[in-house]
Amino acid sequence: MAAKGHALLSASSAGRWMHCPPSVRLGEGFADKNSSYAVEGTEAHALCEYKLLKALKRRAVNPTRKLQFYNEEMEVCAEGYRDFVMELVEQAKVRGSAPVVLVEQRVDFSSWVKEGFGTADALVITEGMLTICDYKHGQGIMVEATNNEQLKCYALGALYMFDALYDIDKVQLVIYQPRRENVSVFELAAKNLYEWATECLAPQAKLAFAGEGEFSCGVWCRFCKAKHICRARAENNLLLAKHDFQLPPTLDDVEIELILSMVDDLSVWASDIKEYALRQAIAGKEWQGWKIVEGRSNRRYMNEAAVTEVVSKAGFEPYEKKLLGITAMQKLLGKTRFEELLAAYIEKPPGKPTLVPSSDKRPAMHNAKTEFMEEKDHE
Numbered sequence: 001m002a003a004k005g006h007a008l009l010s011a012s013s014a015g016r017w018m019h020c021p022p023s024v025r026l027g028e029g030f031a032d033k034n035s036s037y038a039v040e041g042t043e044a045h046a047l048c049e050y051k052l053l054k055a056l057k058r059r060a061v062n063p064t065r066k067l068q069f070y071n072e073e074m075e076v077c078a079e080g081y082r083d084f085v086m087e088l089v090e091q092a093k094v095r096g097s098a099p100v101v102l103v104e105q106r107v108d109f110s111s112w113v114k115e116g117f118g119t120a121d122a123l124v125i126t127e128g129m130l131t132i133c134d135y136k137h138g139q140g141i142m143v144e145a146t147n148n149e150q151l152k153c154y155a156l157g158a159l160y161m162f163d164a165l166y167d168i169d170k171v172q173l174v175i176y177q178p179r180r181e182n183v184s185v186f187e188l189a190a191k192n193l194y195e196w197a198t199e200c201l202a203p204q205a206k207l208a209f210a211g212e213g214e215f216s217c218g219v220w221c222r223f224c225k226a227k228h229i230c231r232a233r234a235e236n237n238l239l240l241a242k243h244d245f246q247l248p249p250t251l252d253d254v255e256i257e258l259i260l261s262m263v264d265d266l267s268v269w270a271s272d273i274k275e276y277a278l279r280q281a282i283a284g285k286e287w288q289g290w291k292i293v294e295g296r297s298n299r300r301y302m303n304e305a306a307v308t309e310v311v312s313k314a315g316f317e318p319y320e321k322k323l324l325g326i327t328a329m330q331k332l333l334g335k336t337r338f339e340e341l342l343a344a345y346i347e348k349p350p351g352k353p354t355l356v357p358s359s360d361k362r363p364a365m366h367n368a369k370t371e372f373m374e375e376k377d378h379e
Contacts, residue, residue, distance in 0.1 A: 009205055011109070011118035011153035016220035017208040018149055018201065025211030027225030037138065040069040044137035045121065047074060049104050051082035052122065056101060072328045074137075077178040081135050084176050084183070085122050088133060092126045100125040100162070107157025112197045113205040120154040125162050130155060130190070131172040139179035141222075145186040148173055149201075156197050159190060222268060228276035237262070237269045260355070 008024060009017055017024045046063045047070070053060035064070055085101075092099035102123040109116045124131040132154050136143050145151060151173040159168060168190050175184040207213035215232035227233060281292050301307050311318040323329075326346065330338045353365060 007115055007117050009113045009116050009208055011116070011150045011157075013223065014113075014149035014153050014201075016224060018204045019218055019220050020216040020224075021204055021207035021213030022211055022215055023224050023226060023230070024208045026230065030225040032225070036069075037140075040074075041137040043067040043069050044074050044077060045104075045135060047078040048081045048121070048135050051078045052085055052103050055082050055086050056103070058103075072331050073179075076327055076331060077137065080178050081176055085124075085133055088122075088124050088131055088174070092124050092129065092131065095129060096127045105158075107154050108160060109153050109157040109197075111160060112156060112202045113153065114209045116153065116157075116205065118150075118154055118157065120158065123154075123158050125158070125166060125168070127166050128168060129170050129172060130158055130162065130166075130168045131174060132158065133174040133176060136175055136177040136182075137179065138177070141219075142180050142182050143175050143177055143184070145173040145175040145184035147186065148175065151175075152193060152196065153201070155193055156201075159193070163190075217265070219265070221265070227269070228272045233269060237266045261357075 013024075043063075047067065050060045050063055067074075089099055089101055100123070102120070102125075105120050105123050107118055107120050107123075109118070120132055121135045122133040124133070132151050134148075134151055134154070155171045155173065159171070162168065171188055171190055171193055173186045173188075175182065177183070204213070215230070217233050217236040221227050221230070221233050224230065277287060277290070278292075281287060281290070308318045324332060329342070333341065350365075356362070
């Protein structure tokens with residue numbers, strides 16, 4: 001795996017510091033928090049790197065034994081990523097000469113962002129085209145390639161390395177996010193990327209490095225280290241509190257639409273505050289009117305092997321038979337055989353209705369009104 005480093009203005013957080021430049025310096029005093037999700041994502045990247053390097057017939061060390069969160073799902077995701085990138089390579093071959101393929105490549109975009117660098121998961125370079133492919137293991141938030149600031153920073157670094165060797169006029173940004181069944185692709189002209197870097201990226205990066213500019217709240221707040229103490233975020237979320245006082249008997253449509261646009265961020269913000277207060281209390285701070293108690297927990301075996309032996313000797317069967325899950329079954333049979341044998345027995349039931357912004361890419365479900373209109377049309 002390529003050596004990693006830490007950049008104050010990292011590509012991975014560009015979507016945040018470009019929107020809210022002073023957040024970078026505000027969060028400087030807070031240590032990086034490695035959640036289990038972050039560790040799992042890092043391990044998934046390591047497995048993806050190994051699979052891709054092996055497919056490219058390059059030396060690589062299998063990291064599986066060292067992966068704390070390794071499971072069948074991660075294996076399937078990594079294999080899917082490998083196959084996807086190799087397909088990008090095949091597409092590049094059709095366009096011309098043998099492509100250059102770089103895996104976990106460090107790129108430097110410090111010409112626009114002071115001390116700016118990052119690590120691109122996969123680069124595919126041919127005459128005329130640069131492709132950046134980024135693997136996302138998370139399933140909480142769907143990531144789009146369209147004008148993705150992180151990928152555009154990587155692309156700038158890659159262009160800096162290869163633009164003199166190849167006549168690159170088009171850049172392709174790709175997100176591969178298997179646990180959300182999301183493959184997102186966005187293309188832009190190299191000249192437009194340079195214009196964005198000069199007119200948008202560099203000015204915002206200069207403000208961010210200096211700790212200047214205006215605070216701005218949005219979805220990018222979720223990954224800010226200072227999110228729990230940020231007054232701008234608090235004031236933005238507390239706007240919703242006005243609906244708690246002197247309400248009319250019913251809210252009108254405009255008020256409900258306003259609440260819908262803010263309620264998710266408000267919920268996340270409240271959770272962040274509570275988590276921060278708990279961490280501080282554990283460290284010794286006393287919050288007036290609050291105390292730490294032991295939460296509920298579930299019983300667990302201390303030694304499963306010993307339990308198995310004792311129960312078996314007593315004449316009982318300690319295990320239950322359970323059909324393999326779909327992911328595990330596909331791994332057992334292989335994709336082709338799985339489809340041949342089980343396609344007729346697999347269904348994907350409709351998901352629970354969820355209210356989302358109109359910008360969401362999923363098709364709208366039928367509701368009572370649309371069904372009624374369709375019935376009228378057929379009369």
